[in-house]
Structures are given as C-alpha cells and as structure tokens.
Amino acid sequence: MKIIHLNENTKNFEKKLLAAVKAIKNGNLVVIPTETVYGISANCFDVSALNKIFLVKNRPYSDPLIVHISRLSQLRNIARYIPWEAKKIIKKFWPGPVSLIFYKNHKLPDIVTSGLNTVCIRMPENEITRKFINLCGVPLAAPSANIFSRVSATDIKHIIKDFKDKKEIEYVIYTGRPKYGVESTIIDCTEYPFKVLRYGALEIEKITKECKIKIVEPKKNLIKKSPGMFKKHYSPIKPTYLTKNLISYIEKLPKNKLRNITFVCKNKTKNIIKKIFKDENISIITYGESFEEITKNLYICLRLAEEINTKTIVVEAVKNVGLGKTIMDRLIKAAENKWV
Ligand code: TXA
Numbered sequence: 001m002k003i004i005h006l007n008e009n010t011k012n013f014e015k016k017l018l019a020a021v022k023a024i025k026n027g028n029l030v031v032i033p034t035e036t037v038y039g040i041s042a043n044c045f046d047v048s049a050l051n052k053i054f055l056v057k058n059r060p061y062s063d064p065l066i067v068h069i070s071r072l073s074q075l076r077n078i079a080r081y082i083p084w085e086a087k088k089i090i091k092k093f094w095p096g097p098v099s100l101i102f103y104k105n106h107k108l109p110d111i112v113t114s115g116l117n118t119v120c121i122r123m124p125e126n127e128i129t130r131k132f133i134n135l136c137g138v139p140l141a142a143p144s145a146n147i148f149s150r151v152s153a154t155d156i157k158h159i160i161k162d163f164k165d166k167k168e169i170e171y172v173i174y175t176g177r178p179k180y181g182v183e184s185t186i187i188d189c190t191e192y193p194f195k196v197l198r199y200g201a202l203e204i205e206k207i208t209k210e211c212k213i214k215i216v217e218p219k220k221n222l223i224k225k226s227p228g229m230f231k232k233h234y235s236p237i238k239p240t241y242l243t244k245n246l247i248s249y250i251e252k253l254p255k256n257k258l259r260n261i262t263f264v265c266k267n268k269t270k271n272i273i274k275k276i277f278k279d280e281n282i283s284i285i286t287y288g289e290s291f292e293e294i295t296k297n298l299y300i301c302l303r304l305a306e307e308i309n310t311k312t313i314v315v316e317a318v319k320n321v322g323l324g325k326t327i328m329d330r331l332i333k334a335a336e337n338k339w340v
C-alpha cells in the first residue's frame with residue numbers, strides 16, 4: 001500500500017495520480033479521498049476488482065456499493081432513468097455529499113448492487129477525486145474505507161490500521177481530513193415522494209427547501225430495514241453507551257468505576273465535569289460544540305476512544321434535529337442503541 005499525499009495546492013497533481021490510475025486499470029483497489037469519508041475504490045464494471053472490495057473489508061455481498069461519478073454523462077451507463085425531481089437535487093447539490101438511488105442499467109454488474117434492480121450514485125465534491133475518476137475513465141464503486149461494521153476512516157492512521165496488510169489495495173490517495181467527516185445522505189429516488197435511506201452530511205431540510213420537493217423521513221429517526229442498513233454499524237471495538245445527561249450519570253457512578261470509562265462529549269460538558277470532579281482523573285475526549293464540528297470530529301473521537309486504555313465508552317447524545325439526526329443515527333448504531 002503506497003500513499004500519495006496531495007492537496008489542492010499540489011502542482012501537477014494529475015501526474016502524481018497516474019500510478020494509481022494504472023492500479024484501477026489493472027483491476028486493483030485504490031483508497032480515495034472524498035469530502036465525507038475515505039472510500040476503497042474499484043472500476044464499477046470490473047467484477048474481479050469489485051470482489052476484492054468485499055474481501056478486504058470483510059463485507060457481506062448483501063451490502064450494495066455506491067458508484068462515484070465525475071460527470072453527468074457517466075449516468076447513462078449505470079442508471080436507467082432520472083426522474084425530473086431528482087434532476088433538481090443533482091442541479092443544486094452535485095458535486096456534493098448526497099447519494100441518489102435510481103433503477104440500474106443492465107450494464108452494471110449485479111455485485112455492485114447486491115442483485116437489486118437499483119443503484120446508488122454520487123458525485124463527490126473533492127476535486128482531486130473527480131479528476132482521478134476522469135483519468136480512470138470509468139465510474140468507481142467505493143464503500144467507506146473501514147473494516148465492515150467498524151468506524152469509518154477520516155484519517156490516514158485509520159486507513160493504515162485497518163488495511164496495512166492488504167495487497168489488493170495498491171495506493172491510498174490522501175488529501176487530509178475530509179470536510180464533512182460523516183457519510184453522504186442517501187435518498188431513494190425510485191418512487192415519488194422520495195425517501196431518506198440514510199441521514200448524512202447534507203441536511204434533508206436543505207434539500208426539500210432548495211428543490212421544493214417532497215422527501216419522506218422515517219418515523220422517530222429509525223430507518224426501516226433497507227439493504228446494507230445494519231443495527232450494528234460504525235462501532236468501536238469496545239462496548240459503547242449513549243447518555244442524555246452525562247453529568248448526572250457520572251454523579252451516580254461509583255468512584256472506582258470512573259477510571260474504566262472514556263467519555264466523549266461537548267467542550268462545555270467537559271468543562272463542567274472538570275469543575276465538579278476536579279479531584280478525579282477522568283478520561284474525556286471532546287467532539288466540539290456545533291453539529292458541523294461534531295460530524296467532522298465524530299469518527300476521530302470514536303477511533304481515539306477505542307485506543308485509550310479504558311474498558312468502555314460513554315458518549316453524550318445530541319438533539320435529534322437537522323444534522324443532529326445524522327449524528328444520532330451514527331451514535332445509536334455505534335452503541336447498538338444501549339443507553340445509560
Ligand atoms: O459518503 C459516502 O457515501 C461514502 C464515500 C466513500 O462516498 N461511502 C459510503 O459507502 O458510505 P458505504 O458502502 O459505507 O455505504 C453505502 C450504503 C450501503 O450500506 C447501503 O446502505 C446503501 O449505501 N446502498 C447502496 N446501494 C443501494 C441500493 N441500491 N439500495 C439501497 N441502499 C443502497
């Protein structure tokens with residue numbers, strides 16, 4: 001696994017991508033940056049390369065992949081029909097962190113879509129990624145770059161930790177920490193009104209307001225079972241719990257239990273904890289204050305909490321509105337809905 005470090009100021013960055021383009025053309029895998037999380041990519045028409053994605057991630061074949069495009073003209077070979085309401089989303093929000101589900105074109109291999117007659121497509125915002133797709137000359141199927149059911153990767157350390165021994169991955173194109181830090185929003189556009197399949201980096205309210213279209217949200221923020229949606233997902237390797245009131249939880253906790261836990265919470269909450277429990281040695285990681293900060297830091301904090309020498313993780317919940325729905329979706333799955 002070789003790492004290609006790039007950023008928007010890198011001169012001649014196209015040249016630096018050529019070896020990785022060759023890897024895709026040879027049927028191997030390349031970890032690509034996106035504005036959401038890192039992805040492990042393969043040519044979406046190359047069945048043997050696609051098989052390698054499932055192998056290295058230990059991902060079940062029942063979990064379909066997202067196809068990443070760099071130009072609208074590529075839609076023709078992967079989707080069958082784009083409803084006009086979806087064209088409004090495309091016009092406003094592509095390139096960007098929203099994936100759309102359409103009926104699939106028969107040219108796309110079944111392994112990409114887990115045998116479904118639909119396909120999930122997105123156009124990433126990251127310019128280097130789109131340039132890379134252009135150079136490859138084909139859309140790239142790419143799931144998040146993490147071992148199946150674990151926390152997604154938003155830092156080079158995570159990618160190396162999960163995949164350092166995997167020879168199927170020839171290159172990592174690394175452009176630093178992603179802008180959003182959490183996966184794309186997924187909208188099913190096969191029937192109108194459209195349906196939210198995954199809360200993500202783009203708020204649903206923004207889409208409905210800007211496009212003046214109807215998108216049905218799941219009741220109580222719980223997404224009905226859909227392919228690739230698992231109760232346990234985005235999970236740290238240690239038992240993880242959620243709490244609505246971290247301070248009162250700590251107050252009730254026997255002192256000798258405190259040192260077994262890493263707490264993940266807002267900056268403000270940490271300051272209060274430090275004041276009230278100033279004599280205790282408590283392990284606390286902060287994920288920021290605003291929803292934008294929290295989405296950006298969430299996976300970094302969960303990965304860090306895994307590595308600290310404590311037995312369990314307790315995370316402070318956030319309000320279930322706007323981007324808070326995305327944060328809570330990830331946290332509920334990370335904690336398998338266990339509350340304290
Ligand atoms: O931000 C993202 O979307 C990242 C970056 C790398 O682009 N990708 C990502 O991929 O999150 P992944 O594999 O971790 O999640 C893709 C999810 C699947 O688990 C499944 O829930 C949904 O997309 N999906 C894909 N195709 C689908 C389909 N035809 N019908 C329903 N859901 C689908």
Ligand code: MG
Pocket residue numbers: 143144152
């Ligand atoms: Mg994933």
